[in-house]
Structures are given as structure tokens and as C-alpha cells.
Amino acid sequence: MPDVYNWQIGRTMAYPYPEAHPRRQFAAVFNINRCIGCQTCTGACKATWTFSRGQETMWWNNVETKPYGSYPQHWDVKALQLLDEAHQAAGVQPRWDRGQTGERAPYGVYNGLTLTEAADPNEVVLGYLPTDAEWRYPNFYEDTSTAYPGGPFGLSPDGAALPEHQAWFFYLMRVCNHCTYPACLAACPRKAIYKREEDGIVLIDQERCRGYRKCVEACPYKKTMYRGVTQVSEKCVACYPRVEGADPLTDGVPMEARCMAVCPGKIRLNGLVEIAEDGSWVEAPQHPLYYLVHIAQVALPLYPQFGTEPNIYYIPPRWAPRPYLRQMFGPGVDQAVERYTAPSRELLAVLQLFRTTQKMIFRFEIEEGPLVREVAVNGKTWQMYNDTVIGFDAKGREAVRLSVVEPLHERPPERPNSI
Amino acid sequence: MNRHTLPIVFLVVLAALAVGLRTAPLSSQGLTITAAAVEGALPVNAVDDPLWQRTTAVDVPLSAQMIAKPFWPTAKVKSIRVRGLHNGQDLALLLEWNDDTRNDASLRVDEFRDSxxxxxxxxxAQPFVCMGQQGGNVNIWHWKADWQAALVARRTLQAAHPNIYVDYYPFAEADDNLYAAAYADTTYLTAEAAGNLLAMPVHASPVEDLVAGGFGTLTSQPAAAQNVQGYGVWQNGVWRVIFSRGLRSNESDDIVLTPDQVYAVAFAAWDGANGERNGAKATSQWVSLQFGAAAAPTAPAAPEAPSAPAPMGLPLWAWIILGVLGLLILLGGLFALLLPDRT
Incomplete structure (x- = not known):
């Protein structure tokens, strides 16, 4: 297998194909802290793409309650268990070497095995095929928290105090990660899966697919799905007609995917980032996704140790136990939570851009405003400024303008409840 | 060249020879299937027809596919018993193999068909036995147990999921049975709209007619060019499947058969219960297929094997010369190793 460079694990790794990167990459940041679990994203995707016969249990977008919920059931536990068994068999103690953190290895170097490296000698990728039953309950364990430790009636006076809640759950919203090194693509024996040069979107060729389900087996996130009615597999298409700017609403500029654009909780920011020939993100400090992932580093990949270099990034929930979060998002978790909890002036402004326009934002500018608040956060003084952030679309036109403090309109007393 | 480099040279030459042999193997099993000549219609839908008893069955051994990943060391089918009949117009092959379970569905994600x-x-000549090679295409006839079952009754979603309940499917035509309602616009059956033969709601035959030229190149022939018939039954742990097609075909991706010639043929089988699909299968080497003479339609097939078709690119005499050369190089290399070091 050729070696490819995966910056999320800070090293080269084995992959069946040599490096060849798209010009731009479909990417997004999901802010777990803000998700209310309303499933509007799930419904929007369903109503757009998967409402037909054979797609009944197919949810390209799903929101599951961690730690117990998962769709398909136990996908993460099973993938982690397989990797753990492979490490034990190989006598490898997987660790992140934080001492080697650098520009091309922002989280340090992962010394364990990835899914291509841990694969059985007979296979290309380490994986498993979920059973039919495991796809049936997309929201099992919804809103189920861990148990309160002690106390009558399971109540605890200090169960929900930061920095780590004693009883906790959080929502994990998931779509296809349109990985840089997709496991599905690696495992397809007939090259029916491809990654688009123009935007890095990973698609299954519906004409070439023969329904072998090797991709379903290989994708650790289980985001390729078999449709028995047509005998082939399907997956999230990243709403590519919208990304191409084909929707008349945006006047030819790239538009966010449906699941991103409908979010009532304003947790998602979707865009395209420029990719250099070596696969790194072209430096763009004024691009909101570049800023969040590479400068503020508050948004982290989901299970980077799988080695697929996923392109959906998560702002981890600041109340959940750190070991669990480190397993899920890698060693950048502590810094991300710290920075998100007391955001810098620029970060706070950029966070306002989430879900405010359907147009993908390619650049932002900040106009400075007055100091409006000063409080203590984690024992340190934190200042809030009412800055204004302006987002620009692909053609450099202003797409959205927001202030940190939302405008307040006070209705006159004589019309307290007029509609 | 000193004593140390000679063995390396000889190893390289041997390796080159080995690669040459691997891409163009001889009919290694030396087996010959003889399609017995008969008059009149062939029993293309009757596995118990007495005509089949006039043929000599050949047991073709299969082995696990271990050339292209995913390898499949646990392949279940160990051999296929093959018989052949022809009437000067059509060829029929009867394949029998042991399989404890009948797997004739692939609607659920964890269901795989026998095939x-x-x-x-x-x-x-003979291209690479596994799916052919570049410049050496192969014609593949693939019988599927679920396609066979669908000819009687297409498996429904209710059969696969007894508790299914759907309010309605947007854009489906009105139908008493929602789960079988047709779509006027196949956009919503994506693979069908893309022209994928596997996704078509109806198949006239349980056999798919394909072409391939190397790993990952397997391609369905167009719907209009599907011209292989088939019939399969499973009984008491044995699948019996008949393939039939006219000897001649005008399509460039079809094998054209002439009774006075000998052809290479290979077989593969999948056990759905063992999760077998794509390269996860058991395959044979090339074996020979010849046609019995029309003059003796009722006689058993001649047991005598003809000379195997030449491997691709080279006649048999050339391979013999290459083999002798290889042996000489081997001896030379060993001799060089024994010489005292003069350096």
C-alpha cells in the first residue's frame, strides 16, 4: 500500500491509493454545545433524498444521544472494539504523542493503527457489516443520560456542575464525513466510489455499484447504506446540486447542504475549503472553517484515529467527561473546550455566522464594537465586545452581517401582545 | 559478474518466468468437459431430464480466491459437477454443487445470494483466469438464486421485514399494495434511473450476461444484449443450475462457439450463507470445453482429453522451450554457487 499523509494523525499512513487531493473540500463544523436534538436536519435530509421505497431505514443524517445511542446500533463501540482487538493482537499500545505537535500535526502524532493498517491480511479495511436489525432504531436511547451517582431517587444536588457533569449525555449529529481517505472508497473492489476533484464530495456511482456492501462493511461511521430494492448501496451526496450553486436562490454561488441550512439550533456551518496539492488546507485565516479548525482549533474530527481524515468537525460538548471526549475527538479536546468556554473576541464573532445564510461563506471580516460585558470565567476575567461579523459568498458579495449582541426590540406598553 | 550476483540474476529470470506463467496459466487441471451432441430441443429447464445422463459429468475442483483482495480463504464450495449438451444450435451446461442452505434473497443488508x-x-487464447486481463476480455454468465426466485415471485419488503409500515411513498403510482407500487419516474429508484441492470424491477432470465477485462472491470451487458437463459433448483443440499445460449452471437462481448473447436472455460461459485459475494468466492482454473460429434448424438462423451488450448500469447512449443531454458538457468545458478569465489 502507498503511504499517504494524514495531518489529523500527524503522520503518513497506509492507504490503497496514492495521494491525489481535490481542489476544494466540502467541510463543516458542528457545534455540539448548541444542538437541541430536534432532528430537523434528519427530517430535511429524509424529505430531500431518502423518502422512496427501499430507503425506509436509511438516514444519511442522524442525531444520536451519546453515550448510549447509535445508528446503526453500536457502530462506534463495535469499531473501537475491533481496533482495540487489532492493537492487542499486534502488541501495540495506541497513544498520541503530543510532543510532536506542529503545523502539519496540530494534534500531535498518533502512534496506534488506523483502520487500513489494522486490517486483516485478507481485507483492505478493518470493519464489520451491521445486521439488518441494527439499522432499525435510529434514535434508540434518545435523551438517555448516564446514571446519577448515588442520592435518593437518583437525584444529586451537584450532578450538573461544570466542568464535568456527573450525569450527562450529548447529541452527536452525523452525516457522511466526505473523508480525505475514505474507507468506503478503499474497500470497493470495483472502484464504484469516487471523490470529486472539484469539491471532495464522495459518491457511489449508481450505475457501477453491484451491491457487494464492502463499503458498508468498511466505513467506520456506517454512512454508506444498502438499498435492497435497487440492489446497490447509497450514501449522503452532500446535496451536491446545492454545493455546485445550481439552486436559483443563491444566484450561482455554492449553497449549504439541506441538513446544514435548516438547523434551528444554528449549530452548523458548512463550506468549501481550498486544498493544497499536499492535502493541507490552504492558509486562509479569514475563512470561517479554516479559522475554527486550524487557528482557534475549537472544532475537531470525529475519531481521527480511524485514519480516514473526516471533514466534518465538532466543537466538543464542554460538560462531558474528558476521557470520553478524547477517545472521540482526539487529544485536542481539552484545549478546544477551554477556548470555547471563554472564546476570544474573534472566535465569538465567527460563532455568530452559524446558520445565518444558505450561501456558503468563503470569507469573513470583523468590525470592532464596544465592550459590553465583563465576567469571570474559570477564575479569569472574560470580556465581551459587541463586534459585527460580515460573511461573504463565493463571489465576494456580502451575504450576511451580524452583531454579537442580538438587536433588541421593545414593544410599546399599549401593544403588549399585538400580532 | 561474480559468484554473489549470479544467483540474483537467476532468481530474477525465474521470477519473470513465474510472472509470465501466472498471467497466462495452462489449462492446469487438464480437465475436459464434453458437450454431448443431441438432436432436438435441449432440456434447458429440466435438471432431471434423462438426456443429461447421456453426458459424462466432470468434477471441476474449486479453490478459494486468493489473488485480489478481499481474499476469501473460507470459500465454501469445493467443486462443481459439470455436464454439457448441444444440438448444433444451442449449448446447455448443467452445474451441480453442494450447498447446505438455499439463499435466494438479497433484500436485507445482511442477506447474500447463492450464485x-x-x-x-x-x-x-487464455487470458488471466480471474476476471480476464487488459486486452483479454472474458464473457461471464452469472446465475443468481434471487433472480431465479423472483421469476416465480419477487421477494417483497413485507417478506423481508414483516412489521414494515409506511404511510406512503411520494411519487409512487397508486396501487393496492404500496410496497409493490410502480414508479413512473425512476429518479427515485436511483440505480434504476442510472441504468444499472441489477436495479431493474424485472429480469427475463436468472442469468446476467457480463463482460470483464481484469479485476474491478466487471460490467453488465446492456439489457437488450442479455441473451443467456438459465434455470436453477435447490434440493436436499444441492444446487442444480442450467445455463443455455445459442452457440452463435453477433455481440462483440459474447463468446461465439463453433462445435469443431475447443474452448477454455472456468467456473466460480458463491455461498450466500457464508457472506460470499464479489471476490469472496471459490474459483476453478481454466478447463477445456469441447463439443461431441453430431454423428453420435446418443453416445456418451469421449473420455479422451484433447490438447488444452494454448495459453495467451504463446503456442505450447514456446512454453516448453521456456521451461527448458528456465531449468538450464536454474542449473547454471546452482553451479555458480558451488564455484570458488575468485574475487
């Missing part, structure tokens, strides 16, 4: 395939080279 069996026959492969012919589309070039005069």
Missing part, C-alpha cells in the same frame, strides 16, 4: 458463474475468454 454460480461460467466464464469464457473472448480472445483466441
Amino acid at each position: 454460480v458463474a461460467v466464464q469464457f475468454p473472448l480472445v483466441a
Whole structure:
């Protein structure tokens, strides 16, 4: 297998194909802290793409309650268990070497095995095929928290105090990660899966697919799905007609995917980032996704140790136990939570851009405003400024303008409840 | 060249020879299937027809596919018993193999079908036995147990998921049975709209007619070019499947058969219960297929094997010379190793 460079694990790794990167990459940041679990994203995707016969249990977008919920059931536990068994068999103690953190290895170097490296000698990728039953309950364990430790009636006076809640759950919203090194693509024996040069979107060729389900087996996130009615597999298409700017609403500029654009909780920011020939993100400090992932580093990949270099990034929930979060998002978790909890002036402004326009934002500018608040956060003084952030679309036109403090309109007393 | 480099040279030459042999194997099993000549219609839908008893069955051994990943060391089918009949117009092959379970569905994600395939080279010689090679296409006939079952009754979603309940499917036509309602616009059956033969709601035959030229190149022939018939039954742990097609075909991706010639043919089988699909299968080497003479339609097939078709690119005499050369190089290399070091 050729070696490819995966910056999320800070090293080269084995992959069946040599490096060849798209010009731009479909990417997004999901802010777990803000998700209310309303499933509007799930419904929007369903109503757009998967409402037909054979797609009944197919949810390209799903929101599951961690730690117990998962769709398909136990996908993460099973993938982690397989990797753990492979490490034990190989006598490898997987660790992140934080001492080697650098520009091309922002989280340090992962010394364990990835899914291509841990694969059985007979296979290309380490994986498993979920059973039919495991796809049936997309929201099992919804809103189920861990148990309160002690106390009558399971109540605890200090169960929900930061920095780590004693009883906790959080929502994990998931779509296809349109990985840089997709496991599905690696495992397809007939090259029916491809990654688009123009935007890095990973698609299954519906004409070439023969329904072998090797991709379903290989994708650790289980985001390729078999449709028995047509005998082939399907997956999230990243709403590519919208990304191409084909929707008349945006006047030819790239538009966010449906699941991103409908979010009532304003947790998602979707865009395209420029990719250099070596696969790194072209430096763009004024691009909101570049800023969040590479400068503020508050948004982290989901299970980077799988080695697929996923392109959906998560702002981890600041109340959940750190070991669990480190397993899920890698060693950048502590810094991300710290920075998100007391955001810098620029970060706070950029966070306002989430879900405010359907147009993908390619650049932002900040106009400075007055100091409006000063409080203590984690024992340190934190200042809030009412800055204004302006987002620009692909053609450099202003797409959205927001202030940190939302405008307040006070209705006159004589019309307290007029509609 | 000193004593140390000679063995390396000889190893390189041997390796080159080995690669040459691997890409163009001889009919290694030396087996010959003889399609017995009969008059009149062939029993294309009757596995118990007495005509089949006039043929000599050949047991073709299969082995696990271990050339292209995913390898499949646990392949279940160990051999296929093959019989052949022809009437000067059509060829029929009867394949029998043991399989404890009948797997004739692939609607659920964890269901895999039983299937069996026959492969012919589309070039005069023998291309690589596993799916052919570049410039050496193969014609593959792939019988599928679920396609066979669908000819009687297409498996429904209710059968696969007894508790299914759907309010309605947007854009589906009105139908008493929602789960079988047709779509006027196949956009919503994406693979069907893309022209994928596998996704078509109805197949006239349980056999798919395909072409391939190397790993990952397997391609369905167009719907209008599907011209292989088939019939399969499972009984008491044995699948019996008949393939039939006219000897001649005008399609460039079809094998054209002439009774006075000998053809290479290979077989593969999949056990759905063992999760077998794609390269996860058991395959044979190339074996020979010849046609019995029309003059003796009722006689058993001649047991005598003809000379195997030449491997691709080289006649048999050339391979013999190469073999002798290889032996000489081997001896030379060993001799060089024994010489005292003069350096």
C-alpha cells in the first residue's frame, strides 16, 4: 500500500491509493454545545433524498444521544472494539504523542493503527457489516443520560456542575464525513466510489455499484447504506446540486447542504475549503472553517484515529467527561473546550455566522464594537465586545452581517401582545 | 559478474518466468468437459431430464480466491459437477454443487445470494483466469438464486421485514399494495434511473450476461444484449443450475462457439450463507470445453482429453522451450554457487 499523509494523525499512513487531493473540500463544523436534538436536519435530509421505497431505514443524517445511542446500533463501540482487538493482537499500545505537535500535526502524532493498517491480511479495511436489525432504531436511547451517582431517587444536588457533569449525555449529529481517505472508497473492489476533484464530495456511482456492501462493511461511521430494492448501496451526496450553486436562490454561488441550512439550533456551518496539492488546507485565516479548525482549533474530527481524515468537525460538548471526549475527538479536546468556554473576541464573532445564510461563506471580516460585558470565567476575567461579523459568498458579495449582541426590540406598553 | 550476483540474476529470470506463467496459466487441471451432441430441443429447464445422463459429468475442483483482495480463504464450495449438451444450435451446461442452505434473497443488508458463474475468454487464447486481463476480455454468465426466485415471485419488503409500515411513498403510482407500487419516474429508484441492470424491477432470465477485462472491470451487458437463459433448483443440499445460449452471437462481448473447436472455460461459485459475494468466492482454473460429434448424438462423451488450448500469447512449443531454458538457468545458478569465489 502507498503511504499517504494524514495531518489529523500527524503522520503518513497506509492507504490503497496514492495521494491525489481535490481542489476544494466540502467541510463543516458542528457545534455540539448548541444542538437541541430536534432532528430537523434528519427530517430535511429524509424529505430531500431518502423518502422512496427501499430507503425506509436509511438516514444519511442522524442525531444520536451519546453515550448510549447509535445508528446503526453500536457502530462506534463495535469499531473501537475491533481496533482495540487489532492493537492487542499486534502488541501495540495506541497513544498520541503530543510532543510532536506542529503545523502539519496540530494534534500531535498518533502512534496506534488506523483502520487500513489494522486490517486483516485478507481485507483492505478493518470493519464489520451491521445486521439488518441494527439499522432499525435510529434514535434508540434518545435523551438517555448516564446514571446519577448515588442520592435518593437518583437525584444529586451537584450532578450538573461544570466542568464535568456527573450525569450527562450529548447529541452527536452525523452525516457522511466526505473523508480525505475514505474507507468506503478503499474497500470497493470495483472502484464504484469516487471523490470529486472539484469539491471532495464522495459518491457511489449508481450505475457501477453491484451491491457487494464492502463499503458498508468498511466505513467506520456506517454512512454508506444498502438499498435492497435497487440492489446497490447509497450514501449522503452532500446535496451536491446545492454545493455546485445550481439552486436559483443563491444566484450561482455554492449553497449549504439541506441538513446544514435548516438547523434551528444554528449549530452548523458548512463550506468549501481550498486544498493544497499536499492535502493541507490552504492558509486562509479569514475563512470561517479554516479559522475554527486550524487557528482557534475549537472544532475537531470525529475519531481521527480511524485514519480516514473526516471533514466534518465538532466543537466538543464542554460538560462531558474528558476521557470520553478524547477517545472521540482526539487529544485536542481539552484545549478546544477551554477556548470555547471563554472564546476570544474573534472566535465569538465567527460563532455568530452559524446558520445565518444558505450561501456558503468563503470569507469573513470583523468590525470592532464596544465592550459590553465583563465576567469571570474559570477564575479569569472574560470580556465581551459587541463586534459585527460580515460573511461573504463565493463571489465576494456580502451575504450576511451580524452583531454579537442580538438587536433588541421593545414593544410599546399599549401593544403588549399585538400580532 | 561474480559468484554473489549470479544467483540474483537467476532468481530474477525465474521470477519473470513465474510472472509470465501466472498471467497466462495452462489449462492446469487438464480437465475436459464434453458437450454431448443431441438432436432436438435441449432440456434447458429440466435438471432431471434423462438426456443429461447421456453426458459424462466432470468434477471441476474449486479453490478459494486468493489473488485480489478481499481474499476469501473460507470459500465454501469445493467443486462443481459439470455436464454439457448441444444440438448444433444451442449449448446447455448443467452445474451441480453442494450447498447446505438455499439463499435466494438479497433484500436485507445482511442477506447474500447463492450464485454460480461460467466464464469464457473472448480472445483466441487464455487470458488471466480471474476476471480476464487488459486486452483479454472474458464473457461471464452469472446465475443468481434471487433472480431465479423472483421469476416465480419477487421477494417483497413485507417478506423481508414483516412489521414494515409506511404511510406512503411520494411519487409512487397508486396501487393496492404500496410496497409493490410502480414508479413512473425512476429518479427515485436511483440505480434504476442510472441504468444499472441489477436495479431493474424485472429480469427475463436468472442469468446476467457480463463482460470483464481484469479485476474491478466487471460490467453488465446492456439489457437488450442479455441473451443467456438459465434455470436453477435447490434440493436436499444441492444446487442444480442450467445455463443455455445459442452457440452463435453477433455481440462483440459474447463468446461465439463453433462445435469443431475447443474452448477454455472456468467456473466460480458463491455461498450466500457464508457472506460470499464479489471476490469472496471459490474459483476453478481454466478447463477445456469441447463439443461431441453430431454423428453420435446418443453416445456418451469421449473420455479422451484433447490438447488444452494454448495459453495467451504463446503456442505450447514456446512454453516448453521456456521451461527448458528456465531449468538450464536454474542449473547454471546452482553451479555458480558451488564455484570458488575468485574475487
